[in-house]
Amino acid sequence: MEFNESRNIFLQIADWLCDQILQEKFAPGERVPSVRELAEDMEVNRNTVMRTYSILQDQEILDNKRGIGFFVAEKAPQKIHHRQKAAFIEHELPLLIHRVKVLGLSALDLKPLLNILDENNHKIEHDEKRHTGK
Numbered sequence: 001m002e003f004n005e006s007r008n009i010f011l012q013i014a015d016w017l018c019d020q021i022l023q024e025k026f027a028p029g030e031r032v033p034s035v036r037e038l039a040e041d042m043e044v045n046r047n048t049v050m051r052t053y054s055i056l057q058d059q060e061i062l063d064n065k066r067g068i069g070f071f072v073a074e075k076a077p078q079k080i081h082h083r084q085k086a087a088f089i090e091h092e093l094p095l096l097i098h099r100v101k102v103l104g105l106s107a108l109d110l111k112p113l114l115n116i117l118d119e120n121n122h123k124i125e126h127d128e129k130r131h132t133g134k
Contacts, residue, residue, distance in 0.1 A: 001042055009044055010051040017056065018080045021072055028074045032062065035070075059083075 001016060003009050020026050032038070035053060039046040053070050056062040061076045073079075100110070107114060 010048050010055065013038070013042060013044070013049065013052040014056055017052065018061065018084070021061070021076050022080055022084075024077075026072050028072050028076055031069050031071050 001012075003012050017026075017032065026032055032053075033041065035046050035049045039049045042049070053062055053064070057064055057070070059079065060073050061079060062070045063073050064070050099105075
């Protein structure tokens with residue numbers, strides 16, 4: 001992983017781990033790499049990873065089972081999704097909208113984005129039908 005100098009490394013690792021959880025690479029109840037393993041993989045100090053895990057434990061994303069390791073909390077995907085969606089809508093979307101206006105981009109220019117939004121709409125509709133039985 002390449003780190004961005006403008007943000008603390010432990011926060012970047014936390015973002016990476018949250019993305020892994022959202023992508024279902026780590027499922028609720030599943031053990032995440034040990035502090036030592038992740039520090040070696042990321043080529044960072046163990047204290048950096050410990051700080052990451054501590055923050056994610058405080059946010060109820062990870063559970064620490066003493067002597068066994070850290071595990072993905074049961075509601076972690078929902079918490080991460082809710083938090084990241086709110087942050088995106090509040091901070092990143094206004095910048096994106098501004099750039100689209102300033103650059104005069106068209107639907108054709110944004111076709112890849114529109115395709116993803118359409119796929120997401122179909123997935124949401126499918127999930128709602130599955131949950132309601134309709």
